[in-house]
Amino acid sequence: MDPSTRYRCFNVAAALARNGLKVSVISQSRFEKNIDLLGDFDRYIFHRPMISDILGNFLHKKQQSEKIVADFDDFIFDVRFAKLMPAHRFRGVSLTDTARFLARNASASRYFSNFSLSTSPLADEVFRIFTPKNVVVSSNSLDPAFQGIANIYRTKVSNKDRAYRFGYFAGTATHDSDLASIAPAIVEALKADKHARMLILGPIKLPDPFKGFEARIEHRKQVVPFHQLPAVMAQVQTVIAPLEINNFTRCKSGLKFFEAAAVGCAVVATPIPDIERFESPLLRKVNGFDEWSEALLRPFELSERQVENAAKAVCRLVDSDTVALKWLERIS
Structure with missing residues (x-):
């Protein structure tokens, strides 16, 4: 039911599958439990990756690899803008917890040299913060x-x-x-x-x-x-x-x-x-x-x-x- 998952994961995966590609959509938590069984993909697209010990080890082994891509559809990786986050402004999440959430996203993103973003301004922010090799702007789409x-x-x-x-x-x-x-x-x-x-x-x-x-x-x-x-x-x-x-x-x-x-x-x-x-x-x-x-x-x-x-x-x-x-x- 989450709009981000629908637009950035399921819509894209279904479109690629209709065009003959092998695609799997899996949560980060399930991915971390099954990493050894998921080693035969050409690309790993991590939508909103959040750092953890297991994911950190996986990303470290493939650091800056073209096989891993970070995907974002919101500006959620710069701690300086924690006060602007809806979670803090409207849902009562503390500024400390909001900043911690942003920091975890930023920590994971530093392992990537390839990014997929939903909008051009988001791509500009990624260039400013992470200086990646490859950034692709791919808008949300209708299935x-x-x-x-x-x-x-x-x-x-x-x-x-x-x-x-x-x-x-x-x-x-x-x-x-x-x-x-x-x-x-x-x-x-x-x-x-x-x-x-x-x-x-x-x-x-x-x-x-x-x-x-x-x-x-x-x-x-x-x-x-x-x-x-x-x-x-x-x-x-x-x-x-x-x-x-x-x-x-x-x-x-x-x-x-x-x-x-x-x-x-x-x-x-x-x-x-x-x-x-x-x-x-x-x-x-x-x-x-x-x-x-x-x-x-x-x-x-x-x-x-x-x-x-x-x-x-x-x-x-x-x-x-x-x-x-x-x-x-x-x-x-």
């Missing part, structure tokens, strides 16, 4: 199952007939301030369109400006399984994706855009670098309250054909087979 389900709902439901004008999808309880920062702009849009409704999904606190709009804002606190997400998103015209910008969030994936776009949703988003790389009729990149207000007040006027063409274009860019094969070519 055929998600794309197929998204296609069914996208072609089944007209964008104009969707039940909710706005949707906000919070996978974790760490985005209260992000939603609160643009809540007044959402309220303005709800006031301007008396028929507009909003769907909020996930364990998030509703900001104070929403008081008085309870009848038009549906809050479903339970996070839905990943492959059920298209069915929920298909009820929404425009997905809202605000995000605070700092050293940690700049390195994050743009999946909030491409997950929604695959279902034919329009998206208004803070342009972190991995969203900035997309140019699409389904996307508005906004900064500051005035831009948010204008973007939410102005409906997306796209025909069904324009939505369909734009959604397919995004899916082609983030198709898991395409992304995984490009990654394999560059990591080998």
